[in-house]
Amino acid sequence: MDASAHVGVTGLGVMGRNLARNFARHGYTVALHNRTASRTRDLLDKFGHEGSFLPADTAEEFVAALQRPRRVMIMVQAGAPTDAVIDEFALLLEPGDMIIDGGNAHFADTRRRETALRERGLHFVGAGISGGEEGALNGPSIMVGGSAESYAVLGPMLEAISAEVDGEPCCTHVGSDGAGHYVKMVHNGIEYADMQLLAEAYDLLRHAAGYTPSEIADIFRSFNQGRLNSYLLEISAEVLAQTDARTGSPFVDVVADAAGQKGTGRWTVQSALDLASPATTIAQATYARSASGRRRLRSSHRGLPGATTDASPMSRSEAARFASRVEHALYASKIVAYDQGWTMIQDAAAAYGWTIDLAAVARIWRAGCIIRAGFLDRVREAYSADPSMISLLTEKDFAEEIAQAQVPWRETLVAATRRGIPVPALAAALASYDTLRAAHLPTALIQGQRDYFGAHTYQRNDLPGTFHTHWDEPDRPETRE
Template sequence: MASFAPSPADVADIGVTGMAVMGSNLARNLARNGFKVAIHNRSVGKTETVMDNYASDGEFYPSESTADFVASLQKPRVAIIMVKAGGPTDAVIDELAGLMDSGDIIVDAGNALFTDTRRREAALREKGLHFVGAGVSGGEEGALNGPSIMPGGTKESYDRLGPMFEKISAHVDGVPCCTHVGADGAGHFVKMVHNGIEYADMQVISEAYDLMSKALGMGASEIGDVFAEWNKGDLESFLIEITAEVLHHTDSTTGKPFVD
């Protein structure tokens, strides 16, 4: 059973349901930035874990039930979903929608197919609810310390979400890595394109490694030096950086390069 009492009503600025690592880190990011955050998970144990380990990060309002979670949100309510794509997302949306009022906002911050997001947005619009598909990039560390956020949906919904999302996002030269990218499924469409570019980059990196290793006979550490040098110029990127780090890593047992 839950070790916390039901949260008071109408208190949280925003809520996150789904307390796996991405959801819990996003909730912690929001709390660290001064927002009052309602948290919820289908199995209450994960909510308890967040409260046991990270309550000092900020102001959390945990709930055991979905009804209590929704009730704890200030109106117009904002609830972020961070659960598995597909059926689980639809189930959570249906449950939230049945408890929310016209003008409330549901945000799917997971990796959804943009056509699913379009379908969900149209269905919830008929009920007077805003549905926002938001691509979130940066992985677990980004969710905690500053992701890139790509929200779709209506301009009206972004007027409500923008100040929060821009504050918790990564910043480059003082500019937040967050903007309204377009209507209905645009956020998840942009995230799909982002992922395609990232996977293409990874393929290029792997081919460069293969050429240096097999054609030029270079060792892992030597190739790592090349990637590290590339990362000082126009090719600077997180993927190049971590490739160099991996290639420089040695196995503690064998003393050989980790990639061999």
């Protein structure tokens, strides 16, 4: 077979098929391979007119169709299936060739695979691709991890097929080995938080303010005209406006209230724990999904008492004022959740030796990805002005907005508590904010407890060093360890 393909895609499920079509639409010749040959034929039958494709029945034919250095993009299920495909193709490639994993791989697997293939002279690229089926076809956000050498060859192609904002591609070289998949994982963790915050805002507007789903759709559309402008808010309004064709009821009333998840949220929380990175809003959003799926556990608690404080229905004018407070609470909590994601990225970069441009992360998330939002351009500007900024919460404009949100944010949570409406992500965001701004935390007591039962020692505010109190000998001075 003539070696004329610029890139090869193996694994022609929805994402792989659409990425292959995206490459072809941008003028690249694409080699195609799938274990089930019917998928290859189906793609050619339906979309062969969109560009230049070279189908291959075997791995050998597929590799032979690729120009050097060969670029093999694998789009298969994460875990063992990915390892199997890598092992198969690595035997057929030569030094300087590259394997690109465009799936939702765990970053630790990507680091392991990159090390193993580097020893064989091959480049391994972990490319986090966000945007779902539509993004893969029309322009995703792409977070690329791997060597600078591989990006020099592959980067222009990925930038060409990515989304674009103001003439800038939503694709960047994030860092070495697993950095790209790590940033994509954090993206998904933020996505969990953003979705949960929107769900809680809907719950408050419906069960505290008394709005119908269609009315909340209109409220969300008005929110979307301002600083909360985002893809997730836009589609939330569409979902709330939807009527079930079978029953005529609001769509949200006929859908089971058990949210699914594919694991990236859990990975984010697990990584946050490993790094001691306080991503509490992301964690609570992930736990909320887990709790929603525990139908038997929830039903066994349904008879327990709840809020007993009288909370009379709101008038229309009161409901409108409450909706304004919810907007403040939603916006402030969203900033906290995104800030926790950026903190995780900074913590991971320090732990794994990555150099990550935080402004570039904000830049490539402005389009193509699920958490794309208008305020990300301001995040990009903030990190461009101060690349070493520790937290978005300290940036002047964001800090002023959070200051303005203080009363409505807190009043929103009071209203939720009075009515027994669960708001785990909103509450976690406020608790995180209060934790960070507190001059003193009660953890001094925890250190005392730890020293008492386990002699774990503690530090003092007034003296350097580490100390241990002899709790069973009250007259004996503490010991400097």
